[in-house]
Amino acid sequence: MKLKTKKTLSVPGFKAGGVACGIKKNGKPDLALIVSDTAATAAGLFTTNRVVSPTVTVTKQHIQSAKSVRAIVANSGNANACTGTDGDRTCRDMVALTAKQLGVTDKEVLVASTGVIGVKLPLAPVKKGLPQLGGALSPKGWNDAAEAILTTDLVIKTACVESNGITVGGIAKGSGMIHPNMATMLAFLATNANIGKADLKAALKVANEHTFNRINVDGDTSTNDMVVILANGQAGNASIKKGTKAFRDFVEALTAVCKSLAFAIVKDGEGATKFVTVSVKGAKTEKHALTVSRAVADSKLVQTALFGEDPNWGRIIAAVGYAGVPVKPEKIDIAFNGTPLVKNGAPVAGLSVTALHKQMKAKDLRIDIGLGMGKASAETYTCDLSYDYVRINAEYTT
Amino acid sequence: MKLKTKKTLSVPGFKAGGVACGIKKNGKPDLALIVSDTAATAAGLFTTNRVVSPTVTVTKQHIQSAKSVRAIVANSGNANACTGTDGDRTCRDMVALTAKQLGVTDKEVLVASTGVIGVKLPLAPVKKGLPQLGGALSPKGWNDAAEAILTTDLVIKTACVESNGITVGGIAKGSGMIHPNMATMLAFLATNANIGKADLKAALKVANEHTFNRINVDGDTSTNDMVVILANGQAGNASIKKGTKAFRDFVEALTAVCKSLAFAIVKDGEGATKFVTVSVKGAKTEKHALTVSRAVADSKLVQTALFGEDPNWGRIIAAVGYAGVPVKPEKIDIAFNGTPLVKNGAPVAGLSVTALHKQMKAKDLRIDIGLGMGKASAETYTCDLSYDYVRINAEYTT
The missing domain is CATH 3.60.70.12 (L-amino peptidase D-ALA esterase/amidase)
Known part of the structure; x- marks a missing residue:
């Protein structure tokens, strides 16, 4: 069509x-x-x-x-x-x-x-x-x-x-x-x-x-x-x-x-400065993929790191871990905007933090997470958590 | 003892x-x-x-x-x-x-x-x-x-x-x-x-x-x-x-x-300016009470309202509603620091917003929620979500 x-x-x-x-x-x-x-x-x-x-x-x-x-x-x-x-x-x-x-x-x-x-x-x-x-x-x-x-x-x-x-x-x-x-x-x-x-x-x-x-x-x-x-x-x-x-x-x-x-x-999320796609692949079921994607997208720590343009994948892997879905840490891959940061649960060697920071200045960001547990996948979409989110919501009714 | x-x-x-x-x-x-x-x-x-x-x-x-x-x-x-x-x-x-x-x-x-x-x-x-x-x-x-x-x-x-x-x-x-x-x-x-x-x-x-x-x-x-x-x-x-x-x-x-x-x-929570007790009473089970208390305590919207010293109980009742526990809106009571704001799901008439604001300037705040469903209760403790939370977490590794 x-x-x-x-x-x-x-x-x-x-x-x-x-x-x-x-x-x-x-x-x-x-x-x-x-x-x-x-x-x-x-x-x-x-x-x-x-x-x-x-x-x-x-x-x-x-x-x-x-x-x-x-x-x-x-x-x-x-x-x-x-x-x-x-x-x-x-x-x-x-x-x-x-x-x-x-x-x-x-x-x-x-x-x-x-x-x-x-x-x-x-x-x-x-x-x-x-x-x-x-x-x-x-x-x-x-x-x-x-x-x-x-x-x-x-x-x-x-x-x-x-x-x-x-x-x-x-x-x-x-x-x-x-x-x-x-x-x-x-x-x-x-x-x-x-x-x-x-x-x-x-x-x-x-x-x-x-x-x-x-x-x-x-x-x-x-x-x-x-x-x-x-x-x-x-x-x-x-x-x-x-x-x-x-x-x-x-x-x-x-x-x-x-x-x-x-x-x-x-x-147009309150205070949002970034649009972030959180893609999860290699899950056992679509529901698992979705649960992990949502845990990452909803993490205050991930959202503030995104606002800070900080490639802090530690917070991402922590959110993957607490999502409540069976995962094997040693199988987890994480990439930011296509650049692999984590392979099999450990950081990729020789990454330029400066180059990563530069990448993260983009308005559109993409987090790719591979679980290595199966073939199911899911994507969710979120934004960052900024000063303005706090300002808007601290002032709303008053 | x-x-x-x-x-x-x-x-x-x-x-x-x-x-x-x-x-x-x-x-x-x-x-x-x-x-x-x-x-x-x-x-x-x-x-x-x-x-x-x-x-x-x-x-x-x-x-x-x-x-x-x-x-x-x-x-x-x-x-x-x-x-x-x-x-x-x-x-x-x-x-x-x-x-x-x-x-x-x-x-x-x-x-x-x-x-x-x-x-x-x-x-x-x-x-x-x-x-x-x-x-x-x-x-x-x-x-x-x-x-x-x-x-x-x-x-x-x-x-x-x-x-x-x-x-x-x-x-x-x-x-x-x-x-x-x-x-x-x-x-x-x-x-x-x-x-x-x-x-x-x-x-x-x-x-x-x-x-x-x-x-x-x-x-x-x-x-x-x-x-x-x-x-x-x-x-x-x-x-x-x-x-x-x-x-x-x-x-x-x-x-x-x-x-x-x-x-x-x-x-000493990151950026915390308030210590907040979220008490839930009248639940069917302690687990229900705890689930509701945690939903309220973890809500970004509630936490930012607390930072803004804003008695925004609408966000509290919304969190009660999405906690995932059976509640009857028309039975919900909410009080801030002992002052009833909501009785049976509707706002208490004749409240002075100025007086409430003044109350909320205290460092220690208390939210009391009555569900009217039973006799179980639970308390959790949280803080507010401030600019400093965002600053600290946007800057952490960099």
């Missing part, structure tokens, strides 16, 4: 927009809306946190019970989490107001919130902002929507691909609390493909597993995260069924969009 | 000392020796990391196979880990040189190293330093020994208690890589109690579980960690047996020493 990457995000039959309604104290955009012109199938994946925002509960319910969906409404600046029954009501009111304005049923509206936890979300700004947002909706309004869902993110995140008349696009927000299994991240995806609910969910699961579920910023997971996709069928293709070539093609397109958004999230 | 805390560490029948032998480039003390005048029983607990220094392997072997032990030799400035068969040889040579000097067998010598991983430990400084160290040994030399095992630690860590003629004392080093299950920490304990090997190990396990295994600095675990105790029986007491009051008294004394050292490690 030939995948065409589109610079500008737009998906046939969808409109999007974003406005500043006043939830954020700094006057930045904080209310986003994505609407399909016609009925769309929907699928979603949600945080595994046991404490969840009502937005997660409601969106799950609506996807499960509604035959089709028409819109996603989302706010930033407040996560509407841990605010008791008031929070539940605000969430349902936000849905009802959106549904009323669009002339659809409540169940046809999905909802998301992101921001500070435990502070009541005021309904008044949403009420005031929605009509304005309705007027601002446009097929090219995705960038505004992408901006209105940001919290400590620095840049908007959008992606779009097209192939054989089928377009897949989406927006995301990330920053801190990024961890496999849905962290503080939101991703809203849209496609004009004709695909049923179950097949759409199956496709989303595969795409998510190798993209959003492989990234890590700080290992924390949040109460609000979701990846949601709407498919409005306007491409007029025969309904895509699991197990067919059309399904594989669709998964490929969806994966490309998710990967682009996931990488953008890591690159 | 009345436990007397002693300001100066000394244990009858033990001598200790420390010298600068030249492993550390900055000329600071880096070689420590602890010697019992007479045969001592020994017990140890070791890192669970699958990649370990030969010092861990050798010390384990010696404790297992030797009837009694006479000395512990330890160096800082180099972990002698991941340096292949050369490292194994250096470790055994270090033991042999010490044994020869003391006129004991190799098996009667335990060995430890701490410092950078993956760099060959030179034997020459050890060879040169040992005779000097032999001359410097003294019953009051523990502070010198404590200093010679430090890496990025800022202060020496010693503790000593006495009761009914039985003294328990010890030294420790910590700093980064502190995590339950033995992180980059060393603790060398000594007692004049008369207690057999198996009972000594049993006592050490209990004491360790509630002290060293409850502290956390950065969640990383190391290749070199050990807690080792020698008991030389010079108190002349009847041999302490598990299940007796004498055993419980001994465990109490040992726990007091381990707790003092463990807390000192957290307080």
